[in-house]
Amino acid sequence: MAPPMIDPALFDQLKDNIEKDSSIRKDLEQIIEELNQNVSYTQGVLTKIHSTSRSKYPALLSQVESGIKKELDTTTRLAQFASQYPYYKYNYKWGRTLQDAIATVLLCAWLGGMGSDSKPGEVGRLLTLEEVGEVFGAPVNLKDRDAFHITIEEYLLALISVVEDLSRLAMNSVTLGDTELAVQISGFIKDLHGGFQMLNLKNDILRKRVDSVKYAVKKVEDVVYDLSLRNLIPAKEAQ
Amino acid sequence: MDEAPPPKRAKIVSEDIAKPIDNSIGNTMSGFKRDRHGNEKRFNNGPRPAPKPKVAVVRNAYTPMFEQLRNELDAHHDRRDRLGKVSRDVTGLSKKIVRTINPDLPPQIQAEVDSRLAEISKLLATMAPDVQGINRYRYSRSLMCLEELAEALTFAHYLKTQTLLKPDELSAFVEELTRKGAAVSEEKDEDKDEPMPDAGNTPVPASGEQETTSDDPKPTEKEEQPKPEPLIMSTTEDDYFYGVFDLSGEMMRFATTSTALTGKMAGAEDERTIVEDMHELGSFFEMLPGKAGDRKQWEKKLDVMRQSVRKVERLGYDRKIRGSERPQGWVPDLTADQPGEDEEL
Numbered sequence: 292m293a294p295p296m297i298d299p300a301l302f303d304q305l306k307d308n309i310e311k312d313s314s315i316r317k318d319l320e321q322i323i324e325e326l327n328q329n330v331s332y333t334q335g336v337l338t339k340i341h342s343t344s345r346s347k348y349p350a351l352l353s354q355v356e357s358g359i360k361k362e363l364d365t366t367t368r369l370a371q372f373a374s375q376y377p378y379y380k381y382n383y384k385w386g387r388t389l390q391d392a393i394a395t396v397l398l399c400a401w402l403g404g405m406g407s408d409s410k411p412g413e414v415g416r417l418l419t420l421e422e423v424g425e426v427f428g429a430p431v432n433l434k435d436r437d438a439f440h441i442t443i444e445e446y447l448l449a450l451i452s453v454v455e456d457l458s459r460l461a462m463n464s465v466t467l468g469d470t471e472l473a474v475q476i477s478g479f480i481k482d483l484h485g486g487f488q489m490l491n492l493k494n495d496i497l498r499k500r501v502d503s504v505k506y507a508v509k510k511v512e513d514v515v516y517d518l519s520l521r522n523l524i525p526a527k528e529a530q
Numbered sequence: 531m532d533e534a535p536p537p538k539r540a541k542i543v544s545e546d547i548a549k550p551i552d553n554s555i556g557n558t559m560s561g562f563k564r565d566r567h568g569n570e571k572r573f574n575n576g577p578r579p580a581p582k583p584k585v586a587v588v589r590n591a592y593t594p595m596f597e598q599l600r601n602e603l604d605a606h607h608d609r610r611d612r613l614g615k616v617s618r619d620v621t622g623l624s625k626k627i628v629r630t631i632n633p634d635l636p637p638q639i640q641a642e643v644d645s646r647l648a649e650i651s652k653l654l655a656t657m658a659p660d661v662q663g664i665n666r667y668r669y670s671r672s673l674m675c676l677e678e679l680a681e682a683l684t685f686a687h688y689l690k691t692q693t694l695l696k697p698d699e700l701s702a703f704v705e706e707l708t709r710k711g712a713a714v715s716e717e718k719d720e721d722k723d724e725p726m727p728d729a730g731n732t733p734v735p736a737s738g739e740q741e742t743t744s745d746d747p748k749p750t751e752k753e754e755q756p757k758p759e760p761l762i763m764s765t766t767e768d769d770y771f772y773g774v775f776d777l778s779g780e781m782m783r784f785a786t787t788s789t790a791l792t793g794k795m796a797g798a799e800d801e802r803t804i805v806e807d808m809h810e811l812g813s814f815f816e817m818l819p820g821k822a823g824d825r826k827q828w829e830k831k832l833d834v835m836r837q838s839v840r841k842v843e844r845l846g847y848d849r850k851i852r853g854s855e856r857p858q859g860w861v862p863d864l865t866a867d868q869p870g871e872d873e874e875l
Binding site: 294295296297298301302305306308309310312313316377378379380417419420432433434435436437438443444446447482483485486487489490491492493 | 590591592593595596597599600602603604606607663664665666667668670691692693694696697767771802806807810811814817818819821823
């Protein structure tokens with residue numbers, strides 16, 4: 292009697308594995324959904340910067356920081372859970388949400404939040420990838436072992452959303468009478484644009500999103516142009 | 531000479547005539563844009579600016595950060611490109627194996643399969659360093675070749691034993707192939723100094739960190755550290771599943787041709803035929819819960835497999851009904867009730 296085509300044990304084994312995989316995905320989705328809610332709350336609070344004058348930033352930023360605190364709690368859980376499995380097998384599931392979370396942290400820090408004892412917050416501070424990693428308590432750009440971490444792509448994509456947000460803020464800060472901030476944003480965005488130009492991009496999502504940086508540059512340049520035309524640029528920035 | 535737009539039509543014509551001479555003196559090398567009068571188009575501030583140098587000379591506070599990130603991304607792209615290229619080669623070779631196995635398994639075919647496998651094993655060995663540890667799933671998408679290889683191997687296994695290869699047998703086989711390939715290229719290395727791709731990139735703990743900051747891999751570095759255990763290529767369960775899906779298509783093809791050539795269903799004497807095996811394989815996949823990862827691809831493959839099962843069962847039916855009436859070499863028209871479905875995906 293020849294052996295059967297398919298070993299009956301094989302089916303059970305594979306079925307088991309698929310079921311395990313599905314339940315991992317379900318658990319992940321739950322955590323990600325929670326993170327999503329925290330992120331979108333924080334993003335919502337951050338939209339208020341467009342109508343808040345700089346003197347009132349501290350109050351607003353402390354509200355943002357409490358939102359970020361919740362994000363971090365969730366990402367810690369996500370990191371613990373995800374580190375049990377091959378990182379790149381599932382990371383596409385949370386990539387987008389994590390980017391948004393990173394963006395809220397970056398923007399909050401740029402506006403002067405996220406200060407610590409050693410590094411007080413100040414307007415115009417850009418957190419590096421390593422600093423973002425510290426905030427999230429997660430390794431960055433991990434190569435020597437397989438665990439949850441923050442990737443370069445996620446950082447850069449988050450940075451691009453911050454640039455977009457700031458270009459909008461440049462305009463609104465002028466409306467609020469804070470021309471100095473607009474000029475500062477303009478300088479920052481131009482510097483970053485120079486940085487993005489240096490990357491050798493492949494035809495992927497990063498390239499697509501990097502394109503939007505130049506529109507941000509145009510937007511802030513228009514604002515600065517309008518200001519300079521009317522001699523509204525603060526004196527110390529003029530030369 | 532022609533910065534200002536000419537005021538009158540007549541003038542334009544005369545300038546137009548003068549144009550070729552102007553050309554030969556000036557920028558003879560490259561072409562340029564003309565306006566609708568045929569004159570060289572000038573940009574607002576004189577001639578077309580030279581294309582910007584790729585890297586802006588101006589440095590600012592963020593330049594070093596971006597430089598570092600750029601190097602990291604470049605290393606990632608290089609790895610992916612390398613894998614993609616080799617993967618295509620392995621795919622091609624795997625497909626060739628399937629083609630040769632198809633009719634039967636006489637010795638000369640076995641020999642050809644072996645030589646192809648030898649080539650594949652060398653290629654796999656070159657890929658192995660790039661897909662260790664965390665990078666295995668990172669480049670899954672560049673490793674489609676493993677599906678094709680799984681298809682070839684499961685098919686060969688089926689033809690020889692009439693059973694389905696198991697995932698752990700598959701990964702053991704692929705690991706063995708990589709090991710052999712590594713051994714072969716190591717031998718070559720000694721006399722030919724063939725550069726192994728990015729040998730330094732292997733995740734020897736903590737050394738990987740500094741390695742990638744230097745931009746180009748050093749082919750010589752490999753000799754410094756004798757590696758007792760060569761790196762292996764691992765296969766994932768997805769590689770197995772999608773390989774077996776494709777196996778169903780190959781079995782269908784095999785059933786068709788062998789029935790046409792021999793006049794009877796392929797299969798062991800008086801026992802199972804390939805029709806039953808196809809049915810079993812079909813039910814096997816139907817009973818499995820859908821894979822959550824890429825449901826679309828799964829469904830698509832499942833559908834193609836169903837088509838193959840239908841084709842083979844029709845083949846069995848035709849044989850039963852009018853097997854003896856048919857001349858040898860007659861091929862049933864399988865497209866009759868399933869028009870327009872190609873089994874090859």
